[in-house]
Amino acid sequence: MSIEQFHHVTNNYTYPPPHIGSHPTFDPHRDRPRTPCWTVPFGRNKDFVGRETILGQLLDMIPPNADEDDCQRAVISGLGGIGKTQIALEAAFLVRNRYRDCHVFWVPAINITTFENGYREIGRELNIQIIENDKADIKLLVKAALSQISDSWLLIIDNADDASFFGETSEATSLRDYLPFNLKGSILFTTRNVEVSQKLDVRKENLVLLTEMSQSEATNMLQKGLSPHQMGDAQSLESLLEFLTNLPLAIKQASAYMIKTGMAISQYLEYCRSSDEHLINLLSKNFDDRARYETTQNPIATTWLISFTTISRDNPLAASYLKFVAFLAEKDIPKCLLPPTSDKLDEYEAISSSAW
Ligand SMILES: Nc1ncnc2c1ncn2[C@@H]1O[C@H](COP(=O)(O)OP(=O)(O)O)[C@@H](O)[C@H]1O
Ligand SMILES: [Mg+2]
Structure with missing residues (x-):
């Protein structure tokens, strides 16, 4: 037909x-x-x-x-x-x-x-x-x-x-x-x-x-399932949440790992910060999440990679902007710094579609 x-x-x-x-x-x-x-x-x-x-x-x-x-x-x-x-x-x-x-x-x-x-x-x-x-x-x-x-x-x-x-x-x-x-x-x-x-x-x-969780929501989420000796000091908790940008999937992944291994928050944070290789290793670890589909990948690294692959497919200019801004601080990046393009409309669409 x-x-x-x-x-x-x-x-x-x-x-x-x-x-x-x-x-x-x-x-x-x-x-x-x-x-x-x-x-x-x-x-x-x-x-x-x-x-x-x-x-x-x-x-x-x-x-x-x-x-x-x-x-x-x-x-x-x-x-x-x-x-x-x-x-x-x-x-x-x-x-x-x-x-x-x-x-x-x-x-x-x-x-x-x-x-x-x-x-x-x-x-x-x-x-x-x-x-x-x-x-x-x-x-x-x-x-x-x-x-x-x-x-x-x-x-x-x-x-x-x-x-x-x-x-x-x-x-x-x-x-x-x-x-x-x-x-x-x-x-x-x-x-x-x-x-x-x-x-x-x-x-x-x-x-x-929907934006990331508030500080108290994220704290509440991370605390669930961890024992007091893993929690440690308030500063480590705050720093880890900042590191994970209060993103629920990242918090879930971190807490699943700490629950499984008994690792303390301060140690997890130290490991994340120690090298890019360690960080990628941690963020790629699979974990059970009953609230997610069996067919979807849980690790945050995979989730980001899938988003990035889709953006690259649908709007290569948006993907090139993302690659570029990855080297800058995450706030208030002036548009004039972005790789130049002759078409203003393309630029506009690329900026709006890079927000996955
Ligand atoms: N409000 C919440 N309370 C507790 N856990 C949450 C909450 N929001 C998200 N999560 C955890 O984060 C994971 C990712 O959230 P999800 O809703 O699947 O994200 P999205 O649909 O935006 O990709 C969930 O499986 C769950 O474990
Ligand atoms: Mg979903």
Whole structure:
């Protein structure tokens, strides 16, 4: 099937699909789930700390009835490892506890396969009968079902990092075509990539930019699991957090290592500072994190490398800026110092896309 034919079919998609004839696979009244659905793949993080202000903002924004005139979209954006998935997860539990009838669905958009698997899971929960059929267009069936159902739902699309997945509707793989619309629905995305928010046409008011943890949140997080003799003096703790830039994934990695080995904070810090080789070695160590996908790489070094590889692919100029600024102090770098380019627009786009 050509791309044109494919789009003709998908754009003119009606429910029920014509090949299903007189036996609709999902009748929003007949097949309505009896209990609220929940397809979130993680348990609640009992060690979740802080982030109260952002959670409060999200709870005003994402419950389906927060905007009864739209199927609202919200985005949490920020660097890899900054805590987006954790906040979305905590928000999912808070919504479930507050709105007992609301279905909560979770779709990892790491790649097309995880997206489709997430939709298949929703299809099963919604009792869409032909969802297991090899020929079924799972994404369209689920889109149609969620667009028709009369219950309220929250759909969380996590790791929507690859802007090309959510591109123009003329792109064959655009996942944008599969986002349901229902006045009783609401969609929350998490992304490292601000370009995704633009592609999804999310209102400015519904964009949450997540930054690193505050000092007290980071301290609280690092303290969990460490014994008093590992904590040592306040100065080492403060210096280590500064070194890790209060980034939750880096804190988690450091604390997992110290819990496993019994190492004290001061010693860990000393080792980090001793040489680049030691630092890379520590930051590359794998660790278990039940709150992360099995398929994603946990070490902070790998997380950064993946971000950098993607930036290099999507915007080589942005990658060259990053390589250059790595040699400067991290604050207030004047634009005139950046490697020159003849096109101001390219420069502007490169600066905005280097913030992964
Ligand atoms: N608020 C938090 N409380 C406790 N741990 C957190 C918190 N935020 C993040 N973490 C830890 O940091 C790791 C990385 O966070 P995650 O949400 O996966 O980052 P992102 O989705 O931005 O890449 C998590 O798996 C978790 O271990
Ligand atoms: Mg994430």
